[in-house]
Amino acid sequence: MLRLLKIDLLKHKSYKAFIILxxxxxxxxxxxxxxxxxxxxxxxxxxxxxxVDIMRVPLYHFPDIWHxxxxxxxxxxxxxxxxxIISITNEYSFKTVRQNILDGFDRKDFLTSKVLMxxxxxxxxxxxxxxxxxxxxxxxxxxxxxxxxxxxxxxxFGFFLETFTYxxxxxxxxxxxxxxxxxxxxxxxYTLILEPMLTFNLPNELDAIVPYFPIxxxxxxxxxxxxxxxxxxxxxxxxxxxxxxxxxxxALFIYLTYKLLRTKDLQ
Numbered sequence: 616m617l618r619l620l621k622i623d624l625l626k627h628k629s630y631k632a633f634i635i636l637x638x639x640x641x642x643x644x645x646x647x648x649x650x651x652x653x654x655x656x657x658x659x660x661x662x663x664x665x666x667v668d669i670m671r672v673p674l675y676h677f678p679d680i681w682h683x684x685x686x687x688x689x690x691x692x693x694x695x696x697x698x699x700i701i702s703i704t705n706e707y708s709f710k711t712v713r714q715n716i717l718d719g720f721d722r723k724d725f726l727t728s729k730v731l732m733x734x735x736x737x738x739x740x741x742x743x744x745x746x747x748x749x750x751x752x753x754x755x756x757x758x759x760x761x762x763x764x765x766x767x768x769x770x771x772f773g774f775f776l777e778t779f780t781y782x783x784x785x786x787x788x789x790x791x792x793x794x795x796x797x798x799x800x801x802x803x804x805y806t807l808i809l810e811p812m813l814t815f816n817l818p819n820e821l822d823a824i825v826p827y828f829p830i831x832x833x834x835x836x837x838x839x840x841x842x843x844x845x846x847x848x849x850x851x852x853x854x855x856x857x858x859x860x861x862x863x864x865x866a867l868f869i870y871l872t873y874k875l876l877r878t879k880d881l882q
Contacts, residue, residue, distance in 0.1 A: 681768050
């Protein structure tokens with residue numbers, strides 16, 4: 616398996632778009648998540664009215680920081696999804712899929728290399744998020760609250776699952792369409808418009824199935840945490856049901872991608 620991952624990494628060394636987008640992901644993720652409190656303080660100094668004392672809101676305190684930054688970080692998965700789409704569509708554009716098969720790879724090996732790459736990117740993003748949480752948490756958390764440093768770290772696992780599954784979804788779309796621009800457009804169209812419109816317009820009798828649509832299921836893993844600061848009820852834990860659902864979707868995306876690889880023309 617490590618050999619397959621190494622081969623896939625070697626392919627991406629010559630993809631400038633891959634390097635630029637991955638760098639953009641980590642830079643933007645780091646800037647936005649690490650500087651949030653300073654931005655709020657700056658806005659407050661300019662006269663912005665938040666109705667609360669920003670310094671008293673424990674956005675960057677342990678244990679809240681794990682949930683808060685995990686939720687914010689999930690929005691950046693779109694950048695990595697573009698990386699995956701470019702990766703798989705380039706394989707078809709440059710005919711490296713066909714060449715790999717001729718060189719002795721079977722389709723399962725090819726898919727495994729892509730899934731391993733997705734796993735590596737998701738893991739790297741997760742480790743990076745952990746470092747940001749630890750660093751900023753230690754800066755802003757009062758000394759007496761440091762005993763909560765490891766509480767609620769389960770949301771980091773939720774972030775990993777959501778990122779990994781969404782990238783598998785991007786892989787499926789890229790394999791289906793095989794053209795980067797069209798695949799990226801389709802991914803964003805389904806994520807931001809088609810599924811939200813479909814779930815919104817379902818009859819009331821079908822409301823029970825709304826949480827099981829793919830994008831909605833991913834969003835259910837790490838729910839918005841900030842409503843608690845307005846004294847509203849939130850789900851402050853990972854739901855076993857949401858984890859099982861997203862794992863099932865991950866397995867489904869891999870299976871469907873494999874079926875496409877087996878049936879599509881590689882010429």
